[in-house]
Amino acid sequence: MLKIQETSYRYQRERQLFEGLNLTVKPGEIVGLYGNSGMGKTTMAKIIAGYLNPDSGKITVDDQNHHKKSPNPVQLIWQHPEQAVNPRWKMKQVLAEGGVIQKELYEQFDIKESWMQRYPSELSGGELQRFCLARALMPTTKYIIADEITTMLDALTQAQIWRVMLSLKTQRQLGILAISHDKILLDRISDRVINFEDLIKSPS
Numbered sequence: 543m544l545k546i547q548e549t550s551y552r553y554q555r556e557r558q559l560f561e562g563l564n565l566t567v568k569p570g571e572i573v574g575l576y577g578n579s580g581m582g583k584t585t586m587a588k589i590i591a592g593y594l595n596p597d598s599g600k601i602t603v604d605d606q607n608h609h610k611k612s613p614n615p616v617q618l619i620w621q622h623p624e625q626a627v628n629p630r631w632k633m634k635q636v637l638a639e640g641g642v643i644q645k646e647l648y649e650q651f652d653i654k655e656s657w658m659q660r661y662p663s664e665l666s667g668g669e670l671q672r673f674c675l676a677r678a679l680m681p682t683t684k685y686i687i688a689d690e691i692t693t694m695l696d697a698l699t700q701a702q703i704w705r706v707m708l709s710l711k712t713q714r715q716l717g718i719l720a721i722s723h724d725k726i727l728l729d730r731i732s733d734r735v736i737n738f739e740d741l742i743k744s745p746s
């Protein structure tokens with residue numbers, strides 16, 4: 543289980559963003575998280591994935607500190623996939639850095655071999671996001687923190703991506719924390735939906 547326990551954070555010289563935050567995501571569970579802009583959802587996502595250190599509290603996977611593990615069993619996917627890849631590298635070089643994509647993921651995300659010869663700017667946003675998801679879904683990946691991953695995409699691509707994520711949740715007991723302002727989407731894909739405001743007021 544992914545556990546976020548009594549976690550607090552504030553940016554230097556800023557107000558306390560959150561304090562004593564508790565949240566769990568079970569294997570094979572999708573937890574939907576929404577909330578007003580600027581409340582700290584992305585900051586929390588960065589802390590869970592180990593990009594930022596919390597001021598206090600702890601984040602564990604199966605009761606272990608996963609941040610020391612390589613590769614990290616918790617992978618963060620952003621809203622803007624172009625920021626997650628080196629724009630000067632062709633896709634095959636991007637892939638070489640992050641490991642091999644499993645064959646079945648190529649098929650599930652409809653990734654074309656021909657993309658490997660292109661630069662990131664030569665793929666559409668949806669194609670690049672599917673590539674980033676497939677790359678993050680290593681066999682060791684147990685949890686995906688999906689921070690607005692389909693917000694910029696058209697309805698068809700959004701549906702395609704979530705169809706694959708829902709099948710991975712069942713097939714390999716992937717746990718997903720889906721952060722979005724799209725409450726309708728969250729209600730459709732999630733096992734439970736949480737308002738970030740409630741999370742920072744009363745621990746769940």
Ligand SMILES: Nc1ncnc2c1ncn2[C@@H]1O[C@H](COP(=O)(O)OP(=O)(O)OP(=O)(O)O)[C@@H](O)[C@H]1O
Nearest residue numbers: 553554556559577578579580581582583584585586
């Ligand atoms: N590096 C930083 N230094 C100082 N303040 C920051 C930094 N990054 C973010 N913030 C501030 O922290 C607050 C929380 O930001 P965050 O991106 O976590 O919110 P959010 O809930 O994800 O918002 P949104 O829904 O708009 O994406 C905001 O007020 C933001 O301006």
